[in-house]
Amino acid sequence: xxxxxxxxxxxxxxxxxxxxxxxxxxxxxxxxxxxxxxxxxxxxxxxxxxxxxxxxxxxxxxxxxxxxxxxxxxxxxxxxxxxxxxxxxxxxxxxxxxxxxxxxxxxxxxxxxxxxxxxxxxxxxxxxxxxxxxxxxxxxxxxxxxxxxxxxxxxxxxxxxxxxxxxxxxxxxxxxxxxxxxxxxxxxxxxxxxxxxxxxxxxxxxxxxxxxxxxxxxxxxxxxxxxxxxxxxxxxxxxxxxxxxxxxxxxxxxxxxxxxxxxxxxxxxxxx
Numbered sequence: 001x002x003x004x005x006x007x008x009x010x011x012x013x014x015x016x017x018x019x020x021x022x023x024x025x026x027x028x029x030x031x032x033x034x035x036x037x038x039x040x041x042x043x044x045x046x047x048x049x050x051x052x053x054x055x056x057x058x059x060x061x062x063x064x065x066x067x068x069x070x071x072x073x074x075x076x077x078x079x080x081x082x083x084x085x086x087x088x089x090x091x092x093x094x095x096x097x098x099x100x101x102x103x104x105x106x107x108x109x110x111x112x113x114x115x116x117x118x119x120x121x122x123x124x125x126x127x128x129x130x131x132x133x134x135x136x137x138x139x140x141x142x143x144x145x146x147x148x149x150x151x152x153x154x155x156x157x158x159x160x161x162x163x164x165x166x167x168x169x170x171x172x173x174x175x176x177x178x179x180x181x182x183x184x185x186x187x188x189x190x191x192x193x194x195x196x197x198x199x200x201x202x203x204x205x206x207x208x209x210x211x212x213x214x215x216x217x218x219x220x221x222x223x224x225x226x227x228x229x230x231x232x233x234x235x236x237x238x239x240x241x242x243x244x245x246x247x248x249x250x251x252x253x254x255x256x257x258x259x260x261x262x263x264x265x266x267x268x269x270x271x272x
Contacts, residue, residue: 032268046265055172093252094231098259099221106258113201117151118246124161134187147244152199159238163206181213188219195227204232
């Protein structure tokens with residue numbers, strides 16, 4: 001009875017306000033959380049496990065994930081290990097200060113930004129014919145024509161299908177002999193639309209970067225971070241999500257003053 005009264009109060013408040021996209025997923029998100037215990041909600045892990053074979057950004061200061069055991073049950077009565085990695089390794093979050101001097105660090109991102117509706121824009125067909133494809137504003141408006149307005153506080157995911165290459169670093173970075181990378185990403189125009197005309201929490205992708213591989217100026221990072229938005233990169237299993245209706249739980253490691261860090265990302269999806 002208390003739950004019914006709470007929902008009634010929620011809808012009463014919403015009915016007294018001007019319609020906003022942010023109000024649309026609220027009741028649905030509550031239902032997804034409640035459905036975990038009853039089996040009505042599926043939990044999808046969008047995180048690649050960390051191991052030394054993982055792809056990593058091929059730039060100075062980066063490198064493979066490292067892990068070693070320093071205590072064993074046989075010798076020490078306890079099993080324990082240590083690891084070393086760059087902040088932007090594996091499935092990870094880029095904090096706004098990564099490319100924008102005046103923006104907040106990882107530990108300062110408001111927690112409510114980590115509980116977000118998921119928008120999944122499928123561009124696999126376009127990527128299959130062009131590994132350098134960039135998401136354009138027309139892709140975003142086409143998604144909205146089919147699925148409705150992008151909800152407020154959403155994370156907009158570009159689903160390229162690139163995670164199928166995850167276990168093959170050479171194919172994943174797709175580099176020429178001169179080091180030029182070839183993989184899809186967001187366009188600067190799409191980043192401006194999402195950050196200036198939609199009230200999103202962040203953007204995400206299943207490649208090494210939200211900027212496409214050949215980018216030299218990382219315009220999307222500058223635009224998005226400049227507006228205080230975070231990025232999710234090397235996201236896994238986007239093909240398991242519907243275009244709309246899923247809810248994300250993003251749990252990055254909390255590094256004080258960090259520019260980013262590995263993140264465990266879950267999606268809650270209604271079971272069919």
